[in-house]
Amino acid sequence: MATLSDSFGLLAVLLAVVGTLTESFPTLFAMRRNEIGIRMALGASRGDVVGIIVRQTLLLLVLGVSAALPLLFAAARGASSLLFDLQPKRSIQLCLGKPPC
Numbered sequence: 001m002a003t004l005s006d007s008f009g010l011l012a013v014l015l016a017v018v019g020t021l022t023e024s025f026p027t028l029f030a031m032r033r034n035e036i037g038i039r040m041a042l043g044a045s046r047g048d049v050v051g052i053i054v055r056q057t058l059l060l061l062v063l064g065v066s067a068a069l070p071l072l073f074a075a076a077r078g079a080s081s082l083l084f085d086l087q088p089k090r091s092i093q094l095c096l097g098k099p100p101c
Helices: 002-031 033-041 046-082 090-096
Strands: none
Touching: 002 033, 002 046, 033 046
């Protein structure tokens, strides 16, 4: 039963991430359309422009994950009193690919 709940939780997170990415990338390009046009007019190649956007997106990803992981562990510790016969870090271990103890 816990594995089923974990699976649905991971599926919900995956759908949220995909939804956020599909909504934010077109908005990002639309907001930076003028900057992209100026860079290309000054001689930047398509790869250079894509590289700039990918680097900035990866930076935001790293910052978001580094901010979220401590909150995840704090929430798991706080939720441990609400769990009955389940380990609080089981979902975290499944996400990281480690077998639960």
